[in-house]
Amino acid sequence: MISHQEKRSGCKKxxxxxxxxxxxxxxxxxxxxxxxxxxxxxxxxxxxxLRMKSTIDDRNTYPxxxxxxxxxxxxxxxxxxxxxxxxxxxxxxLGDKWTQDRVDGDLQYGYLSYHGAKNNLxxxxxxxxVTEGVAAERIDGLSVRSDLAAGxxxxxxxxxxxxxxxxxxxxxxxxxxxVSQGKQGLYSVGLSALRxxxxxxxxxxxQGLDIWVHPxxxxxxxxxxxxxxxxxGWMEHAYTVSVAPMDQLNLSADFSRVNYNDYFxxxxxxxxxxxxxxxxxxxxxxxLGLKASYSPVKNLTxxxxxxxxxxxxxxxxxxxxxxxxxxxxxxxxxxxxxxxxSGASDRLQYTEFRLYALKQLGKLDLAADFFNVNYDQRVxxxxxxxxxxGSAGYRFNEKLKVWGDLEYSQSPxxxxxxxxxxxxxxxxxxxxxxxxGKSEK
Amino acid sequence: xxxxILMIVMIPLVLCALFACAxxxxxxxxxxxxxxxxxxxxxxxxxxxxAMNHRAPDFFQKHGNFASNARSACASxxxxxxxxxxxxxxxxIKPSDKYKDSxxxxxxxxxxxxxxHKIDGRINPASCLKCHGRQNNERCVICHK
Numbered sequence: 001m002i003s004h005q006e007k008r009s010g011c012k013k014x015x016x017x018x019x020x021x022x023x024x025x026x027x028x029x030x031x032x033x034x035x036x037x038x039x040x041x042x043x044x045x046x047x048x049x050l051r052m053k054s055t056i057d058d059r060n061t062y063p064x065x066x067x068x069x070x071x072x073x074x075x076x077x078x079x080x081x082x083x084x085x086x087x088x089x090x091x092x093x094l095g096d097k098w099t100q101d102r103v104d105g106d107l108q109y110g111y112l113s114y115h116g117a118k119n120n121l122x123x124x125x126x127x128x129x130v131t132e133g134v135a136a137e138r139i140d141g142l143s144v145r146s147d148l149a150a151g152x153x154x155x156x157x158x159x160x161x162x163x164x165x166x167x168x169x170x171x172x173x174x175x176x177x178x179v180s181q182g183k184q185g186l187y188s189v190g191l192s193a194l195r196x197x198x199x200x201x202x203x204x205x206x207q208g209l210d211i212w213v214h215p216x217x218x219x220x221x222x223x224x225x226x227x228x229x230x231x232x233g234w235m236e237h238a239y240t241v242s243v244a245p246m247d248q249l250n251l252s253a254d255f256s257r258v259n260y261n262d263y264f265x266x267x268x269x270x271x272x273x274x275x276x277x278x279x280x281x282x283x284x285x286x287x288l289g290l291k292a293s294y295s296p297v298k299n300l301t302x303x304x305x306x307x308x309x310x311x312x313x314x315x316x317x318x319x320x321x322x323x324x325x326x327x328x329x330x331x332x333x334x335x336x337x338x339x340x341x342s343g344a345s346d347r348l349q350y351t352e353f354r355l356y357a358l359k360q361l362g363k364l365d366l367a368a369d370f371f372n373v374n375y376d377q378r379v380x381x382x383x384x385x386x387x388x389x390g391s392a393g394y395r396f397n398e399k400l401k402v403w404g405d406l407e408y409s410q411s412p413x414x415x416x417x418x419x420x421x422x423x424x425x426x427x428x429x430x431x432x433x434x435x436x437g438k439s440e441k
Numbered sequence: 442x443x444x445x446i447l448m449i450v451m452i453p454l455v456l457c458a459l460f461a462c463a464x465x466x467x468x469x470x471x472x473x474x475x476x477x478x479x480x481x482x483x484x485x486x487x488x489x490x491x492a493m494n495h496r497a498p499d500f501f502q503k504h505g506n507f508a509s510n511a512r513s514a515c516a517s518x519x520x521x522x523x524x525x526x527x528x529x530x531x532x533x534i535k536p537s538d539k540y541k542d543s544x545x546x547x548x549x550x551x552x553x554x555x556x557x558h559k560i561d562g563r564i565n566p567a568s569c570l571k572c573h574g575r576q577n578n579e580r581c582v583i584c585h586k
Binding site for chain 2: 389
């Protein structure tokens with residue numbers, strides 16, 4: 001007997017393979033094209049990670065990961081370009097099993113793209129991350145966007161939402177788009193919509209308004225409101241005003257409001273379901289924030305921030321603090337931060353501290369990072385939680401870098417935990433120019 | 442029926458006309474200057490591109506708006522994998538673990554996030570969906586059955 005989960009998993013793997021084959025088949029003309037193109041470039045990066053850590057039930061795990069990205073682009077003399085982008089990871093457990101599956105992996109993205117010389121025309125086909133107003137979705141499908149006349153621009157997408165192991169089945173088809181009007185460098189106003197349909201009552205139907213206004217060089221206003229037409233309520237408002245009265249000083253104020261009933265409607269994870277007792281269904285969160293950063297000298301930045309969280313059902317909370325960072329490019333990067341969370345419940349009473357430094361000595365990089373959270377009330381009988389990381393890396397050349405780190409931590413879940421990670425990064429970027437042979441950047 | 446046919450014919454025609462009349466120059470595929478570290482765009486850009494100053498204290502919360510408005514501007518410096526590091530529908534390594542060689546980056550979930558996620562989930566649960574999406578619960582499902 002095959003469980004629903006296994007069925008879904010089978011479908012998922014089949015869908016993944018289909019997507020990969022579809023993208024590769026569609027890309028085959030691209031790979032055979034360089035003879036007529038002005039420039040033909042291949043870039044990619046391999047990141048291999050070996051992690052060493054214990055699980056919460058004291059098993060020692062050594063998962064080995066390979067993250068691979070590859071881009072092939074053919075740029076024409078008229079400024080247009082056709083490209084293929086692939087990103088995927090795979091994991092094999094060398095020790096005890098890290099999760100249920102000893103071997104796992106995922107195609108993060110894989111799409112064929114056409115970039116027009118005019119009107120910012122962009123056509124994408126395959127697995128991609130769509131960001132169009134109210135939509136921030138990973139889909140298997142098609143998307144198109146372009147500038148139109150009179151400052152208008154339009155985009156549309158259609159596909160199947162990429163789902164991984166949902167508690168509640170998501171939609172089968174998702175589609176939507178965005179229309180915007182603006183003046184380059186001054187403002188942009190966008191209206192967007194998305195709809196997700198399935199074979200049950202897990203549909204989504206959302207509309208969004210987004211704005212960007214830049215009335216003065218020193219002032220920048222961004223914001224977004226999204227509306228759930230199935231619940232007939234506003235999901236979220238989020239607006240930010242940024243002011244930079246001088247080059248060294250940045251000020252920012254933000255406002256956001258989230259209605260849980262509308263925002264978390266038809267989520268596909270039980271962790272954020274309104275029926276699980278964790279989230280309060282009728283909750284409405286309003287947040288007001290202030291931020292400031294000041295650079296008295298070029299490499300030094302001082303920052304301070306404050307955020308107030310107000311809830312209509314639960315108690316309020318304030319998060320505030322500051323920090324400093326100092327960066328000498330190619331030599332030293334260091335920073336520290338101190339923040340205090342002060343809320344109505346015991347869990348929301350803690351102080352957070354971070355100190356980090358990265359020193360570059362020729363081809364050798366050394367880093368240290370300390371992150372500490374001190375709870376006013378003990379959690380699992382632990383008052384102080386911290387993680388201390390020491391790292392070292394060596395850059396053999398521009399392409400190859402090896403990095404290793406060791407992290408020691410104490411937390412409410414682990415008394416003494418030691419974790420390690422080794423990373424080997426290899427990047428390449430090769431360009432073949434028309435009549436000029438091969439050049440490596 | 443006639444109206445539907447008319448719309449099916451007219452909408453592509455109007456879009457084609459609007460496309461033809463736009464005649465804007467597409468953004469550069471690759472940023473003309475190689476940018477390293479966290480850039481302060483205002484060092485070179487005196488126009489509105491300066492608003493994308495990555496060192497501004499609110500850039501993190503505004504980056505989604507910029508991605509929605511001008512994704513190709515992001516792509517002139519960033520590979521698609523840069524977005525996928527955080528906006529992952531299925532991921533097993535925290536960004537802050539993956540890039541310990543960049544401690545200056547505002548990568549999420551530093552330290553003991555097993556404990557902290559219960560606090561963040563109470564304070565601002567909507568922020569989970571921004572990266573993990575509504576569809577993803579690969580990691581959540583291990584405990585949240």
